[in-house]
Amino acid sequence: MENVKNDGDIREETTERLEQAMGSLGTAATASMEERLPWFRAMSAEYRSWVGLVAQAGIAGFVEWFKHEEKIRPAIAGEVFGTAPRELMRAVRLQQTVEIVRVVIDVVEAQVNKLAAPGGETQLREAILRYTREVAFGAAQVYARAAETRGAWDARLEALIVDALLRGEVDESLHSWAAALGWASTSVAVMAGHTPDDEPEAIIDDIRIASRRARVDVLAGVQGSRLIIIVGGVEDDPLAAAKPFTSKFGAGPVVVGPRVEDLYAATGSARAALAGLQAVAGWPDAPRPVLAGALLAERALDGDDDARAFLVEEVYEPLRDAGAPLLDTLTTYLEQGSSLEATARLLFVHPNTVRYRLRRVTELTGYVPADGRAAFTLRIALVLGRFMSRPANL
Known part of the structure; x- marks a missing residue:
C-alpha cells in the first residue's frame, strides 16, 4: 500500500x-x-x-x-x-x-x-x-x-536652532541642523509675539501647516509666553511674508524683524523683533503685524542699543553732515508744530526754502517730517545725536 x-x-x-x-x-x-x-x-x-x-x-x-x-x-x-x-x-x-x-x-x-x-x-x-x-x-x-521618533527629534532640533539664533550662538552647525529639517531658504525674517493658549505641540503643528500652504520654510519655537517664527524665502516685503502666520500668535502685538540674507544673519532680525515686542507698548495703536523698523523710536527710548545706533548713524549723522541749515530747519520745523510759515519766519527764509530743505531731509533719512510718526522718530534721532555729540567732560 x-x-x-x-x-x-x-x-x-x-x-x-x-x-x-x-x-x-x-x-x-x-x-x-x-x-x-x-x-x-x-x-x-x-x-x-x-x-x-x-x-x-x-x-x-x-x-x-x-x-x-x-x-x-x-x-x-x-x-x-x-x-x-x-x-x-x-x-x-x-x-x-x-x-x-x-x-x-x-x-x-x-x-x-x-x-x-x-x-x-x-x-x-x-x-x-x-x-x-x-x-x-x-x-x-x-x-x-x-x-x-523623527517628529520628536525634529521638534527638539528646531527648538535648538531657534534658541541658538535668539542667543546669537551662530556657527556652521546651525546650517547643518537646519538642512536636516529641510531648510533651503536664504532670505529670512523673524516674527515675535505672544503664545496662544494651545499646547506648544499644537501651535507648532498649525504653523507647519500654514508654511506648507504658503510654500515657505519656517522654523518656530515656543519660549514661555513668547512665540518666535523664523520665515524663509522672504522677498521684498517682510510684512507680506509674515501675513500667513499672524493668526498663529496669541492676543497682542506681532513684530516682524528686518529681512536678512540667511540664517547666519537671522540673529539681528530676531533681536530687532524681540526689542520691538518689548517696546511696542509705547505705540498702543500699532498695526498687527508691525515692522520692528517702525518702532525705532520706542525701541530707542526703551534702551535698545541697536535702535539708538541706527537713529544716530542713519538719521542724525547724514543730517549733520549735510550742513547746519538742514539740521536747523528740521529742528525749528519740529519745534514749531510742523508749521512751514512759522519755521520760515524764525529762519528768515521763504517757505519754499523750508519745503526744499524738508524734502532733502526725506531724501537723506527716508522719513517725511510732515508725517506724525516720522516726525516723532526724527525728534528722537535728533536728541540721541546731540547726546552723542556733547563734550565728554559734561
Whole structure:
C-alpha cells in the first residue's frame, strides 16, 4: 500500500525546497525590482544593494516562519530592515516598501509549483498570503514609529536652532541642523509675539501647516509666553511674508524683524523683533503685524542699543553732515508744530526754502517730517545725536 504524506511531511519537504532556492529567489526578486520599479533603478548602486539585501532577508524570514509551521512571529519589516543602514528608512518610503514586498511575493508565487512539495501548493500559497499580510501590517507600524521618533527629534532640533539664533550662538552647525529639517531658504525674517493658549505641540503643528500652504520654510519655537517664527524665502516685503502666520500668535502685538540674507544673519532680525515686542507698548495703536523698523523710536527710548545706533548713524549723522541749515530747519520745523510759515519766519527764509530743505531731509533719512510718526522718530534721532555729540567732560 502506497504511503500517503501528511501535512507535516509536505511542509517539511516544501521547506527544504525553499531553503535550497533562497539564493535564486533573492536574485530573481532583485532582477524583478530592476525591471518593474523605476525608483529602484534610479537609486545609487549602494542603495540598490541594500534594498536587494532587504528583499533577501524578507525571503529568509518567510522560509524560517514557514519552517516552524507559522508558530513564530513573522520577520516583519522592522527586523527585515535591520539588515540595512538607518538611512535607508528615509530613502525608501512606506509605499515603496509595499512595492518591494509585492515584487518578492510575486516572484515566490510564480514558482509555487516548483517550490511546493506535491500536494503542498495550496498550503504554500495560503502561507504566502498570511505572511504578506503580517509584513504589510508590520511595515506600517515600523514607519509610524519612525515618523513619531523623527517628529520628536525634529521638534527638539528646531527648538535648538531657534534658541541658538535668539542667543546669537551662530556657527556652521546651525546650517547643518537646519538642512536636516529641510531648510533651503536664504532670505529670512523673524516674527515675535505672544503664545496662544494651545499646547506648544499644537501651535507648532498649525504653523507647519500654514508654511506648507504658503510654500515657505519656517522654523518656530515656543519660549514661555513668547512665540518666535523664523520665515524663509522672504522677498521684498517682510510684512507680506509674515501675513500667513499672524493668526498663529496669541492676543497682542506681532513684530516682524528686518529681512536678512540667511540664517547666519537671522540673529539681528530676531533681536530687532524681540526689542520691538518689548517696546511696542509705547505705540498702543500699532498695526498687527508691525515692522520692528517702525518702532525705532520706542525701541530707542526703551534702551535698545541697536535702535539708538541706527537713529544716530542713519538719521542724525547724514543730517549733520549735510550742513547746519538742514539740521536747523528740521529742528525749528519740529519745534514749531510742523508749521512751514512759522519755521520760515524764525529762519528768515521763504517757505519754499523750508519745503526744499524738508524734502532733502526725506531724501537723506527716508522719513517725511510732515508725517506724525516720522516726525516723532526724527525728534528722537535728533536728541540721541546731540547726546552723542556733547563734550565728554559734561
